Amino acid sequence: MSSAVVxxxxxxxxxxxxxxATSIRLLGILRLGGLSPDVTTADWSANGKPFITLDNIAIQERYLSSIPGWSDPDHALSAEQSADSLEWKAFVDGLVTDLVNHTMYSLPPNHPFLAGAQLATCPFPMNHYVPHRIRSIHRNRLRAAGMWGLGGGEEGDDSDTQRKKLADSVVVAPGGTKAERAWSGWGSGREVADRQRKFGEEALRQRARSAFDPLARKLGEHRYFYGKQPTSFDIALFAQLTLVLSVAWPNPLLANLLRDSYPTLVAHHDRVLKKLFPGGWGTISRLAPAPHPTLVESVRLYLPSWLGGPSAEGEKKKEAKDPRDIDTQKRLQRGRYLWFLGAGAAFISYILYSGLIEVHFGDDDDFEEEEGMDEWTVNVEDDDPFASLVYEDDDE
Structure with missing residues (x-):
């Protein structure tokens, strides 16, 4: 029975x-290794990041060798080539990724196009904040790299641009008096915007050249970067470029630059695409995603059980459907008990050996009578010894 890889x-x-790019790279690595995995959309409520499962068990990328039938595409690389491949992967992650994210998230016409696809798979209430949070993460990264807004970014998202715009709208006289800048015609604002856009596009081209010129020289006239067969580095670069070349973006600035100035990299992308998916992207087997909860079901998840929310017994029954989950829970429970037992023993040992608490053991003879302690004597010769109980300090 074949294993189900998703x-x-x-x-x-x-x-x-x-x-x-991460999802496409994982899919490409599995296809290049000889597998034909199914594809489905990750559950946003559980884990919005891409991952791989084997028979419903998540597998990290470093353990792909445990999947039956998969072969490492880098097995033929020498030690020197493996080290060189790691360096070029870091190069792609540092430069090419920023250029691709700029196309997807910074250019105003492109981000609404991308957000439409993200909203289509987001259940309520995540569709109101997940796409914005994803964009804010990339915006912070692009701002740190000095790329946010290049080539026509949204001015409303950048407070520095807003302050500059307000500063340019007034004229400061020598005495410090401020006056509004005189209107210079209907096209004055449009001309300024066009100049800013052209300046941003030229700055973006310079950054693209610094990223793609070394890659083009590395590839040269070869089919792939390391021999006659693609490797994981070919997949890493392909996963970035296909987001730009395969999608019909409203503003194809980077795609046009690649097709005009770097035909060898575009040919490499097409070659890897044909190698991985001979019939095109439409041949990928995609599983139907789990149905989204309705608005009433979403609200019930946040209600206590006495108001109609999910009960603890119902959740336990739901978790107990799969026998493998039951065994896993038992192992985890035993592990927790052992951990607490070991932690308690270690704590007690530390207290005893550190001297914070001292414990002495001895016989009754070791205790000496304290000075000034009152003494009682009993006359054992009497018939009633308690009747002759005498207190020695008594004057009578």
Whole structure:
């Protein structure tokens, strides 16, 4: 019986099966290793990041060798080539990724196009904040790299741009008096915007050249970067470029630059695409995602049980459907008990050996009578010894 391998990706972006490079790279690594995994959209409520499962068990990328039938595409690389491949992967992650994210999240016409695909798979209430949080993460990164807003970014998202715009709208006289700048015609604002856009596009081209020129020289006239067969580095670069070349973006600034100035990299992308998916993106087997909860069901999840929310017994029954989950829970419970037992023993040992608490053991003879302690004597010769109980300090 063959094992079921599934890649849980971010929402699809026509014609791509996912809207991020990591999902496409994982899918490409499995296809290049000889597998044909199914694809489904990751559960946003549980884990919005792409991951791989084998028979419903999540597998990290470093353990892909445990999947039956998968072969490492880098097995033929020498030690020197493996080290060189790691360096070039870091190069792609540092430069090419920023250029791709700029196309997807910074350019105003492109982000609404991407957000539409993300919202289509987000259940309520995540569809109101998940796409904005994803964009804010990339915006912070692009701002740190100095790329946010290049080539026509949204001015409303940048407070520095707003302050500059307000500063340019007034004229400061020598005495400090401020006056509004005189209107210079209907096209004055449009001309300024066009100049800013052209300046941003040229700055973006310079950054693209610094990223793609070394890659083009590395590839040269070869089919792939390391021999006659693609490796994991070819997949890593392909996953970034296909987000730009395969999608019909409203503003294809980076795609046009690649097709005009770097035909060898575009040919490499097409070659890897044909190698992985001979019939195109439409040949990918995609599983139907789990149905989204309705508004009433979503609200019930946040209600206590006495108001109609989910009960603890119902959750336990739901978790106990799979016998493997029951065994896992038992192992985890035993592990927790052992951990607490070991922690308690270690704590008690520390208290005793540190001297915070001293414990003495001795016989009754070791205790000496304290000075000034009152003494009682009993006359054992009397018939009633308690009747002759005498207190020695008594004057009588």
């Amino acid at each position: 890649v849980h990706t971010t929402p699809p972006l026509t014609p791509l099966p996912a809207s991020d």
